[in-house]
Amino acid sequence: MGSSSKKKKEKQKDFQKAKLKVGKTKAKPDNFTDTSFKAKSITLTQQSLTLNAPTTTTQFTHHVSLLGSKSDAQRRDSLAHLTTHLTHSRPGNAPLPQPVSTLLPTLAPLILDGSTGVRTQLLRLLRALPPRDVEDHVAQLLPFIRAGMTHLAADIRVTAVEVLAWLVEVAGREVVGCAGGWIKTLNCFLSVLGWHTEESSKWSASRAAFGKSGTAGRPVVKVLGVLAEFLEVGIGAVAGEGGGGDVVMEEGAGRTAGAAVGNWEFPLAQVEAHMVPQTAQPYVYLNLFGQPRDEEGEMYETREDRFRVFAARFLKAVERGVESARQDGGEVGRASSAVNKVLKEALGYARGAGLEV
């Protein structure tokens, strides 16, 4: 009896209307779904309402700013965009949308980037830069390259060596002649190759291969090649372009260089040596505004200086290293022969010039 009345009541309930009252909110229906939401920020899919497409210059600037992005892919894509802009869409000799001096400070840290894609793309971009503009910023770039060469990660080391190869190719004279460019870079080379001490250069030494060494022999070959180029520019025989702007005191070289400036009348000789140099920062060697430099950070501008330092500090280690590399044979041995050749040339030249070895 009781139960049936209860059931009846429950049935009745479904059909009863809720009473509306003044001043009270309407009761929500049973099937009500709450669609309100909270968000810290709301992103609209189309934010820009301008009809004009952004100019290439603004796009370029935008992508430069994106180089500091947190995402690997973003950085890589921006680099790719910049590269295509530099190589393809720039007509002829038109100036860059932004000068190299503003580009480089954002580009240089990317040498140490953790992502491989970014680094390869960076190398492409660097190669696309106009060589003449890079020359003045070598000193800015070199610390990053050196940091890369001694990095714990093998891949970064390889990239850094590749960047150095490019830089030597583009502005070899500045690389070996700028502050700290000679000794410190050579130190890094020795450290990459593990040639510093006698026992560490032996083949039997437990070459403390810390970290991933990458693909076995390849990096060493590459490094040896770059070392050969580097030494060639630094202390190799003076030939054509290599000694072109150097302050060379020999008569012969002076004559060849002088030819470019013009033929001077008889009483005037070696005039260009006394004139204001044509580089962008002619007096940088005075180091008027920087920190005082020690021996390692000093500039070694002439070939003789460089050779003297090289002979005193590195010659033995390099000879020893080259010898052991030759004994290794194979690709490494072949690569070492290039270094060997440069060494021989340099030594022969030095003996001819009367420097003690």
Next chain:
Amino acid sequence: MVKRKLGALEKVEADLPNLQHKIRRDPKSYIEDFRAQHYQYESHREIFMAAPSSATDTGIISLRELIDFIAHVADCYPEITKDFPQQLMDILTQHHLILQAELREKIVGSLVLLRKKELLDSATLLQTLFPILISTPSKTLRALLFQKILMDLRSSNAKSTNHKLNRTMQTVLYNLVTSDRTSSKGLWAIKLTRELWKRQIWTDAKAVEVMKEASLATNEKVIVGGIRFFLGGDKEREEMEDESSDEEAIDMGRVKHIVGINKKTKKKARAVEKARATVKRRERKKNQPHPLNFSALHLLHDPQGYAESLFSKHLQSTKSKLNLDQKLLVLQLVTRLVGLHKLHIMHLYSYFQKYLTPRQPSVTSFLASLAQASHDLVPPDDLEPLVQKIANEFVSEASAAEVASAGLNAIREICARQPLAMNETLLQDLVMYRKSKDKGVVMAARGLLSLFRELNPEWLKRRDRGKEASMGLRSGDKKEKRFAEQAAGGIEGIELLEQWKEEERRKKRAEKGLASDAEDDDEEDEEDNWDAWNVEEDEDSDDSDGWIQVQSDAEIELSDSDDDDEDSKRPKKKAKSDEETAAETAAEATTEASKAQKELDQKLSLAATRILTPADLAKLQELRTEAAVNALAGVKGRQSASNRHHDDPLTAEEIEGLAALSAGKATREERIAHAKEGKTDRADHKSVTAKRKEKKDAQGKSTTNKEKARKKNFLMTLGKAKSKNKRSLVQTRAVLKAHQERAKRGGRRGNTGN
């Protein structure tokens, strides 16, 4: 910032901690790797130095990590890293303003680490850190630097005092305080000195000198810092010492017992070793002679000059910007110096004149200071008007009870130090207040009364003198002390020793069966004495070794308020005329005086006739402590003026005294709270077993099998109980047999020694 996630493939190996770990184990093999990382650091440093402000995190390894890495393994390659500390210091000193906080902290931490590895000496480190501490605007860096500097000073003074370093540092602090007196940088010197003083690392006059200069500065914060050091530094030091001494007593027996029972692990063995070492160290510390710690007030070179300049610079001069609280602090220090060193500052007492009115804020502090400033070499002429003024302004029937009691207390404290500041009529006037209705006033007046019963009962009315004082007066003991009169010195407690010796002698003679009073042949005694030269040999010479006897039925000498009321109520007929008593006292005085003279001679006799042996001195010390403890047990909780150490400051609370008594009736809540104060919490009522159990738990002891069985979950026991019923006879027998066997063996594990 969310940390960027790296996919497995693009992860590059740059694991500096791993390399660090490997280098630690085998430095020689990894020298090339280290060299590479050092070049890496050099390059990063170069990049950083080229643009210190715009330096960002480059790639996956930052300069910070490299610095950390090199600092940790620098001791393995001292040749390669010889410039490293200097480079860090250069970065820090030149660029600490623009460095990122993390990098900055890392550099500081690395420098300290290098100091720990002895690659850097303390003086250089402190010379680098201290200038930054006082110049940097960053609060976190300051906190860090302060902590590091303090730690370094502590650690370099840990084994033996590093005098050289301390001297340099103190000189630096001194120069900091004196060079610019208006700047608040002196606060760092104060903080550092105070901390080191507290830890008893600096306990010399030079540190005090720094604080002295600080308190004479022009900057208010610095002044207050210096003053507070003198007022509270020594107390802080004592508290610190107490804290460190009673850290936790290690019960060696318990530790051993626990180890014997629990599972033996290396960790536990180490814990035992540690406990043993701690106990040993404490033992050694206990046996060491107590270091002489002079309080800062005693180490001052020229207290008179210092007090004068404090007074004239901060209190008298109209240019001083200190507020009342700060001035009160200065005043407290000045008066403490005056009281302690018995100085005389010309205008100090007249300075007080202005402030001695009941309406003056925190007047009790002024009163306390005044009392502190009075000592027995102050001319009574200086103090008398002040006492008069206090009496006039504070002590009257019209004034509030608290005020009157504070005034009376202040007068008592002043007179305790210089009794001549009082005169007879005023005293008799003030003593009358013990008939007041208010309890606080009554107590204060009684205090004054009992003080003068000791000092100069002649000024009191005859019926107020009390029994002891009148007897003393008659015998000539209680004489008025003349101005600047000094009591003849002696050896403290020598009479106790004499008394004890006498008793011993008597005992011995009693054993021998001789008359206890007869003269003894001294030779034997003498021999005993000479044996006693060596305390270590006959340690049992003093029978109560390390124990102090406290008389169980020591008479509690309460203040003689009750009997003196009786005195006054006594029938007047007993009082004789003044002339009569005077004559009587004079007559008796002569006889008594001669007696006293004899006693005095006897007292001196021991010290004069005999050389005290170390055993004697040890006994003397023991007797002295015993007497002190007895006195304390007698006079419960009351600190009389004579008990107070003359170094202790007089506080405003003491002047306010029992003013709480005169505050009127307490409310019900207050009364309940007061009643509850001494009682323990209701929750503490528990059965004895429960209490024991708690104690056991607290001591970390395990439960017995019985307890385990009792606590076992019911459901777990069900199965066994059921199966028990279903056992066959054979099974039951086997079980019973096994049980018997086990009982014989002594349990499952057995105790038969195998």
